[in-house]
Amino acid sequence: MSGILLGVNIDHIATLRQARGTNYPDPVHAAAVAEHAGADGITIHLREDRRHIQDRDVYLLAKTLKTRMNFECAVTDEMLDIACELKPTYVCLVPEKRQELTTEGGLDVAGQKDKIKAAVARLAAEGIKVSLFIDADKTQIDATVEVGAPYIEIHTGCYADATDDATQAKELERIKTMAAYAHGQGLVVNAGHGLHYHNVKAVAAIPELYELNIGHAIVARAAIDGLEKAVRDMKTLMLEGRRGE
Numbered sequence: 036m037s038g039i040l041l042g043v044n045i046d047h048i049a050t051l052r053q054a055r056g057t058n059y060p061d062p063v064h065a066a067a068v069a070e071h072a073g074a075d076g077i078t079i080h081l082r083e084d085r086r087h088i089q090d091r092d093v094y095l096l097a098k099t100l101k102t103r104m105n106f107e108c109a110v111t112d113e114m115l116d117i118a119c120e121l122k123p124t125y126v127c128l129v130p131e132k133r134q135e136l137t138t139e140g141g142l143d144v145a146g147q148k149d150k151i152k153a154a155v156a157r158l159a160a161e162g163i164k165v166s167l168f169i170d171a172d173k174t175q176i177d178a179t180v181e182v183g184a185p186y187i188e189i190h191t192g193c194y195a196d197a198t199d200d201a202t203q204a205k206e207l208e209r210i211k212t213m214a215a216y217a218h219g220q221g222l223v224v225n226a227g228h229g230l231h232y233h234n235v236k237a238v239a240a241i242p243e244l245y246e247l248n249i250g251h252a253i254v255a256r257a258a259i260d261g262l263e264k265a266v267r268d269m270k271t272l273m274l275e276g277r278r279g280e
């Protein structure tokens with residue numbers, strides 16, 4: 036059984052910085068610590084409202100990362116221009132609503148195929164691997180295949196936010212079923228959103244998953260235990276989950 040990779044999302048290092056308008060903590064420094072601790076990649080979400088990650092962070096990280104960048108952004112001309120200038124290894128297209136606290140749902144690929152297809156083609160022409168952040172939904176998976184994106188990231192928020200065991204079990208089963216279906220369609224399947232130290236193992240155990248992108252829980256744990264330990268502990272749990280331990 037193959038291993039599972041960890042993409043560390045450092046958005047909320049930047050949230051802490053933006054809270055006071057200081058120049059610390061620096062996401063560039065945090066990324067280096069996370070990579071040293073075993074992160075397989077670094078994920079950043081440059082939101083249109085710049086509530087956390089700033090353009091400066093993105094351009095510096097593009098020069099300093101030792102692993103690879105997964106650049107999350109909305110499907111807008113501004114963001115696609117930045118992505119095509121930076122040429123990160125991955126771009127993950129995500130939905131954005133100004134008023135949302137965090138990403139609330141997956142990208143509606145099926146409802147805007149022509150727009151997404153054009154964005155995928157533009158990014159792919161720059162040699163960028165394109166991922167679509169979607170719900171665990173067959174219609175969205177089929178639309179992803181149609182528009183030519185080679186990767187998906189399954190939105191695990193419904194699983195992570197479940198308030199009772201039965202709902203959590205139902206959502207996990209849905210992720211398992213859709214991960215297997217998407218893999219069968221030839222897609223590389225990642226997952227993320229809301230994963231933490233007490234819910235990650237069951238998701239990491241899903242054999243078709245290639246990478247988990249995890250941020251908020253790691254940064255929260257880092258406030259108590261330090262970032263290096265927070266990353267190492269998350270990676271350990273993921274590998275235990277993948278081994279069925």
Ligand SMILES: CC(=O)[C@@H](O)[C@H](O)COP(=O)(O)O
Pocket residue numbers: 044046047079080082107129136137138168227228229248
């Ligand atoms: C798409 C996703 O679930 C996250 O990667 C995203 O970055 C969440 O948005 P915030 O980081 O602003 O909470």
Ligand SMILES: NCC(=O)COP(=O)(O)O
Pocket residue numbers: 044078188226227228229230248249250251252
């Ligand atoms: N795409 C999910 C991600 O990068 C991290 O989401 P979260 O762990 O901060 O909820």
